Amino acid sequence: MQETRLDTARIRAARQMIDPLFLDTPLYLCEALEPDLGCAVSIKLETANPVRSFKARGTEVVTGLLAANGSRAAVCASAGNLGQALAWSGRDRGLDITVVASRFAPAAKLERIRALGAGLELVDGDFDMARERAADIARHEGVRLVEDSLDIETCEGAATIGLELVDAAPSFDAVLVALGGGALATGVGHVVKALAPGVEVICVQPLGAPAMTRSWRQRRVVTTDSTDTIADGVAGRRPIPAVLDDLLLVADDAVLVQEASIIAGMRMLLDRAGLVVEPSAALGVAAILEDRDRFAGRHVATIVCGGNVDIDAYHRWIGAAPLREP
Incomplete structure (x- = not known):
């Protein structure tokens, strides 16, 4: 089973x-x-x-564990809500957060991600393209990739x-x-x-x-x-x-x-x-x-x-x- x-x-x-x-x-x-x-x-x-x-319930757990292990940075792809939540949770724990999103995502969500202090990179595509870009950043910069649902x-x-x-x-x-x-x-x-x-x-x-x-x-x-x-x-x-x-x-x-x-x-x-x-x-x-x-x-x-x-x-x-x- x-x-x-x-x-x-x-x-x-x-x-x-x-x-x-x-x-x-x-x-x-x-x-x-x-x-x-x-x-x-x-x-x-x-x-x-x-x-x-609801996304912050998960990002609180993720960033709490990252901070406890001495990690200083993380990146995620987001349609908007995960990025806001990770930015909030990471800010409170001193983590450097990067969010990759579609430039077609709702402007209010993108503005809030920036306001919470996260770096924001936009791609000319949908969420799954943003997911690919976030994975690239994680590999090249050696930082934690936060993958919603997979993590x-x-x-x-x-x-x-x-x-x-x-x-x-x-x-x-x-x-x-x-x-x-x-x-x-x-x-x-x-x-x-x-x-x-x-x-x-x-x-x-x-x-x-x-x-x-x-x-x-x-x-x-x-x-x-x-x-x-x-x-x-x-x-x-x-x-x-x-x-x-x-x-x-x-x-x-x-x-x-x-x-x-x-x-x-x-x-x-x-x-x-x-x-x-x-x-x-x-x-x-x-x-x-x-x-x-x-x-x-x-x-x-x-x-x-x-x-x-x-x-x-x-x-x-x-x-x-x-x-x-x-």
């Missing part, structure tokens, strides 16, 4: 390495969503921290969200998790299946960036030539084999949702919950909108994983979005 790379004891220990600013984020039943969605929805609000995403610390840092979910009362029937590189889904999924095995773990990805979902369905790595989604935070083309192996052990389902549903989910979170979220954070609501019968009468938790949006783009999306499903 395939063994996972994740370890529940290490995940519990990871909480001690993470700044409390990023722990115990709000979790609450959002009653205003129920009339439109037909089910009880609890929100795990991972935007309520200084970098406005187990990023998965186990994200998994601390799962500890907070399973400690909640009452328990949930299902947890909806955004699926991109896989750190969040494998981390949360591992804890949920270890400690609350009756809870369904459902991963959600945009139809325009389906590589990891297709890989999960076919039980082998499936790559795509391109992506076409506003959910830049989950828009990878090349799944990591080791991460897919972990995901196969914990995900009960992986679903793809349309762009119009993502936008409708963002609009609903604004109108009903007062939350400004990035597209990736609305994937859970989008999944409910597209399959209300599946979730009818159930209690589901959705992880609102990021709130770093380009304001101009956000206004365009929300202004054009219907409140209900398209």
